[in-house]
Structures are given as structure tokens and as C-alpha cells.
Amino acid sequence: MSAPSVAPPADPAALSPRDARALFRAGLRVPTSGYAAGYTQANLIALPRDLAFDFLLFAQRNPKACPVLDVTEPGETSTEIFGGDLRTDLPAYRVYVNGEPTAEPTDVRDAWRDDLVGFLIGCSFTFETPLLAAGVPVRHIELGRNVPMYRTSRPCRPAGRFSGPLVVSMRPIPADRVADAVRITSRYPAVHGAPVHIGDPGALGITDLGRPDFGEPVPVEPGEVPVFWACGVTPQAAVMASAPEFAIGHAPGHMAVTDVRDSSYQVP
Amino acid sequence: MSAPSVAPPADPAALSPRDARALFRAGLRVPTSGYAAGYTQANLIALPRDLAFDFLLFAQRNPKACPVLDVTEPGETSTEIFGGDLRTDLPAYRVYVNGEPTAEPTDVRDAWRDDLVGFLIGCSFTFETPLLAAGVPVRHIELGRNVPMYRTSRPCRPAGRFSGPLVVSMRPIPADRVADAVRITSRYPAVHGAPVHIGDPGALGITDLGRPDFGEPVPVEPGEVPVFWACGVTPQAAVMASAPEFAIGHAPGHMAVTDVRDSSYQVP
Incomplete structure (x- = not known):
């Protein structure tokens, strides 16, 4: 269809x-x-x-x-x-x-x-409006792209039939706004809340930020840090696993x- | 046995x-x-x-x-x-x-x-240790009694086979420490968190604080306010209902x- x-x-x-x-x-x-x-x-x-x-x-x-x-x-x-x-x-x-x-x-x-x-x-996406309101840039919105998402090497805690890796979304944040991004998103625990990881994609088992597992890549500019939030695609990664x-x-x-x-x- | x-x-x-x-x-x-x-x-x-x-x-x-x-x-x-x-x-x-x-x-x-x-x-009970540490009295511990618990007139949101009333525990708190009790217990959302109700038992459908549905009664002294927290006996009230x-x-x-x-x- x-x-x-x-x-x-x-x-x-x-x-x-x-x-x-x-x-x-x-x-x-x-x-x-x-x-x-x-x-x-x-x-x-x-x-x-x-x-x-x-x-x-x-x-x-x-x-x-x-x-x-x-x-x-x-x-x-x-x-x-x-x-x-x-x-x-x-x-x-x-x-x-x-x-x-x-x-x-x-x-x-x-x-x-x-x-x-x-x-x-x-x-x-729920906390992107308050990020933007605070002047924290959201690159994938600026570029009109889907957010980049990555399977990580960090396993979820299994339950019954379901297990699988944590999936994260990534937003590049200027180094001087990372603390603001943490503070703002911490206030939304029901929609993933604070980042699970800041910087060093390799520690999450992500080898190439330019090749996300879901969504589209976005550039990380000089002076920016890749910031990773837990992602609601995790259930679908569990379905695949x-x-x-x-x-x-x-x-x-x-x-x-x-x-x-x-x-x-x-x-x- | x-x-x-x-x-x-x-x-x-x-x-x-x-x-x-x-x-x-x-x-x-x-x-x-x-x-x-x-x-x-x-x-x-x-x-x-x-x-x-x-x-x-x-x-x-x-x-x-x-x-x-x-x-x-x-x-x-x-x-x-x-x-x-x-x-x-x-x-x-x-x-x-x-x-x-x-x-x-x-x-x-x-x-x-x-x-x-x-x-x-x-x-x-989890937040009673920090209450005591802050000098907020916990009457039922002072008296060596079980905490008083009450069925309320407030229904839980049903799910499938389960419905029933909210059950609350009650602690009498001196009026000048109620704000502290709110502040301290708010920090423990995984163990019921902030009170669901402060004062006026009648508004919860509780007619006599001296006759709890579970546990033992404790006196509310002059200058104290009855403070109510959501209680984990609620699942058992749902089983009964x-x-x-x-x-x-x-x-x-x-x-x-x-x-x-x-x-x-x-x-x-």
C-alpha cells in the first residue's frame, strides 16, 4: 500500500x-x-x-x-x-x-x-522544546533531519522473553551548555530524563557517529560534545534481539x- | 501452625x-x-x-x-x-x-x-529514618506501635481485574515541621514520596482517626496535623475489592x- x-x-x-x-x-x-x-x-x-x-x-x-x-x-x-x-x-x-x-x-x-x-x-523529543526555549541548540531540528540513534554495548536488564541493548539518541551540545542540557532534561524523568552518557561514544560501543543504527547522522561541530539520552527505540531493539x-x-x-x-x- | x-x-x-x-x-x-x-x-x-x-x-x-x-x-x-x-x-x-x-x-x-x-x-518506613534524622517525630515509632493505615474514599485507577481504594498511612506532624516532612519525603518518590493529603481526614473519607483499617491508632496531639502518605497496603485493598x-x-x-x-x- x-x-x-x-x-x-x-x-x-x-x-x-x-x-x-x-x-x-x-x-x-x-x-x-x-x-x-x-x-x-x-x-x-x-x-x-x-x-x-x-x-x-x-x-x-x-x-x-x-x-x-x-x-x-x-x-x-x-x-x-x-x-x-x-x-x-x-x-x-x-x-x-x-x-x-x-x-x-x-x-x-x-x-x-x-x-x-x-x-x-x-x-x-518532549524535552527538546524546553532545550530550545533555553537557547540550547538541537542540531537535528535545525537541519530538518531525524534524530540519530545508536545501539550501544550496554545491555538492558532482561525480563522474561525480553532482552537487548540500550538504544540512545544523540544531540551535539556546545561544551558550555552541556550542564544546562543536563539540568533541563533532568526535570523530565518520564521522558528519559538526564543523559545516560556524555562524550566518548566508544565507551558505549559506538564506533562511528556518522553511521547511526536508526535515524539520520548529524555533524558534531568543534567545541561540541556528543550527549546521549536513553531512547524509546530500546523496546524495538529488544524485539529484534x-x-x-x-x-x-x-x-x-x-x-x-x-x-x-x-x-x-x-x-x- | x-x-x-x-x-x-x-x-x-x-x-x-x-x-x-x-x-x-x-x-x-x-x-x-x-x-x-x-x-x-x-x-x-x-x-x-x-x-x-x-x-x-x-x-x-x-x-x-x-x-x-x-x-x-x-x-x-x-x-x-x-x-x-x-x-x-x-x-x-x-x-x-x-x-x-x-x-x-x-x-x-x-x-x-x-x-x-x-x-x-x-x-x-523507608523515609522514617531521614525524618528522624531531621528531628521530625514519628509517633508510632516513639510508641512502639504499628503505623495506622486507612482505606480512603479515593479510588485507584483500575487495570484489568484490579480496582480498589487508595490506602494511606498517617503520621501526626507538628505544624511547624509539616513543610520539612514534605520536603524530606519528596526526595523518596520510589517509596511513596510526598504526602497525598495534609490535614482534614474527612476529605479522604476517614471518619475516625482512632479506628484505622490496618495497624494501630496513635494520638494526634494539639498543634499537630495528621499527614497522609500513599501506602503499599493499597494492593491488598485491591485484592479485597x-x-x-x-x-x-x-x-x-x-x-x-x-x-x-x-x-x-x-x-x-
Whole structure:
């Protein structure tokens, strides 16, 4: 099923969550960073009911990477925080069979199963608005690219059927703003919070920042430090490593735009 | 099975977690507040595997009352944070059949089932050590009693099979130390954190502070305010309200003494 061509909006930040979701439902396929500014975005992972406990336990044991914001009721495709339809209202999805990605459609109505439980996981795009408001640059937004994401050599704590590596997102931050970036993002523990690692990509097992595992590369300029945050693609890396029979996730960077304001997830 | 008579130790606060557990295993039946000072205590709820997802989701949706610290692996009776045996090393248990408490033994080896998943839930006893260190009085410790706990009129957010009221613990705090009590306990979000309610028991549906639903009453002196914290007995109130076929909890106030220091759950 090829998506219809939908033009990106002139001012994505100004869209309401409902209007952003309508564009994605109509077929607009773009990374969502910068869309509906001030509203929380979420990672999606949907799994068969008989794997739901193992996954929720995996999330509980790896809270920095997998902060659970909401969970669907059986048979439902929307949640308290996401008024849209989880099968159509994200810009792109990944369908996994036995841990292998088999398709990246813009709509998963055909693939969705009644026994799926959908988990919405916090996303670091949420704290990009306060970073920008404080004058901390966010390179991938400046360049209109997807954020670069990397599998690391750091294992998650396993739970039942699920194990896999921590996945991180990376933002290059000027050396004199790194402390600000830590301070600001620490206030959002529900959406990955403070960085897990600052500088030295090699210590995370990342050999080439120019070749991310997900998303697109961005340049790290002289005087900048690569700063790494736990990433909500971690559940999909666990799906790839653990090979459950079936799963649906968002396409990395192509998030669920929720109806909840970023400020709801801010702590003092 | 009647428990052997074991004398309480002269200095319960000075015990190591291992030594405290050995006393409880030998049959000492006492509320654990004040035992093994500086080590985190936990509420226990053990449920059949087929209810485990619903319960973990209930906990995720009610994080102030049900902060999950650890979960047993299938077939295991100890966890990463609790080196003892969950069936013998708490001072007393409650066994529930179809939501009805049927026994309060000091040992549940006979009742334990292989399909049980044990959840350890944060306990407010954890922040009593820092309260005392700051000179904030903790009445039930002064009096050597169990903490008073109350069912409230405030419903938890349901999940699958589980619903029920929020349960709170109460400590009378001098009016000029209430702000300190808030500030100190806010730093321990994994063990219920800041109070959910300060003053006016009636607004929580509590008609008589002198008749707690669990634990023992303590006097509120002139100049003191009753301060209420979310309580890890909430899962047992949900068991009573939701009547799953089988469950085992700790006897309220008779906690699992873990090997983890309170300071591990402190945030800045």
C-alpha cells in the first residue's frame, strides 16, 4: 500500500496534536520532531497479550529507556493520553515477525491484531522544546533531519522473553551548555530524563557517529560534545534481539503525538 | 501452625537485614518499623502468573501507592533486592482466597504456589529514618506501635481485574515541621514520596482517626496535623475489592526487609 503524497505543513510546531495526527493519517510520512510543539510525543510498541507482562516487567526494570506513559485496554486502539487511532495516526510503523522487520507502512490496520496490547513509551523529543526555549541548540531540528540513534554495548536488564541493548539518541551540545542540557532534561524523568552518557561514544560501543543504527547522522561541530539520552527505540531493539512472534512499533523518529502537554511530565 | 516465641532484640535499628530476617524466620512476629535502620523495607503482594500483567499495570497506573521495587522471576522466592526467602522471612503474612483473608501465618511455605509472581512495593518506613534524622517525630515509632493505615474514599485507577481504594498511612506532624516532612519525603518518590493529603481526614473519607483499617491508632496531639502518605497496603485493598482467586501479602506493617539502603531510592 503506497501512501498518498501529502505536503508537509508550513509551520509544523504550530499544529495541534489532532491536526498533526490528521496529516499523518492522510499519509504524511515525516519524523515528528518539532511537530505540535509543547505536546508530548511517544514511542509505540504493540505486542500480543501473552507477552505483555514480560514486556511491562522489562520496562519496569529499564525505566530510563522504557518509561511507560500509557497502555491500551484490551481491544482498544486509543488511550487516555492519545485520542487518535494507534493504527493510522502515526506517520510510519515497523511490523516485526519473529523479530525481523517485514514492512514500514504508514498504516497498520491490516496488520493489527485484536490480542495486541499497545504501550506508549516516553520520548526525548518532549524535552527538546524546553532545550530550545533555553537557547540550547538541537542540531537535528535545525537541519530538518531525524534524530540519530545508536545501539550501544550496554545491555538492558532482561525480563522474561525480553532482552537487548540500550538504544540512545544523540544531540551535539556546545561544551558550555552541556550542564544546562543536563539540568533541563533532568526535570523530565518520564521522558528519559538526564543523559545516560556524555562524550566518548566508544565507551558505549559506538564506533562511528556518522553511521547511526536508526535515524539520520548529524555533524558534531568543534567545541561540541556528543550527549546521549536513553531512547524509546530500546523496546524495538529488544524485539529484534528476542524475536517474539509478532510486534508493531513506530518507525524510529516517527512518533505518536499525544494530547498531553510536555509540562505534565515536568518535575520541580 | 503457632509460631515459636522469639524475644524482640534489644536494638532492632542496629540489626543487619540478614539478621532481622533470621529473627522473623525463627518466628518473631512484630511490625518492622524501626528495624534495620537505613535499609529499605517493602510491601509484598504475590499473585498467580495469569493476573500478573493486570497487577503490574495497576501498579503502573497508581505509582504513588504502588511503586514497584522488584519482581520475582518465575519459580523464585527471592529477588535482586531481597536475599531472603519471601515465604518465611517476613514476620507475618496474609493469605487471601477469592479476596477474603483466610489466615495470618508467620510462614507461607505451605500456601505458596509455583505459579505465584511476587511483587515488592516501596514502603514509607523507608523515609522514617531521614525524618528522624531531621528531628521530625514519628509517633508510632516513639510508641512502639504499628503505623495506622486507612482505606480512603479515593479510588485507584483500575487495570484489568484490579480496582480498589487508595490506602494511606498517617503520621501526626507538628505544624511547624509539616513543610520539612514534605520536603524530606519528596526526595523518596520510589517509596511513596510526598504526602497525598495534609490535614482534614474527612476529605479522604476517614471518619475516625482512632479506628484505622490496618495497624494501630496513635494520638494526634494539639498543634499537630495528621499527614497522609500513599501506602503499599493499597494492593491488598485491591485484592479485597477485586477478589482474585488467590493472593499472598505481608501482614500490614510486617514488611520485607531488603538488602538495599534507603539512600539508593533518594533523588536530589
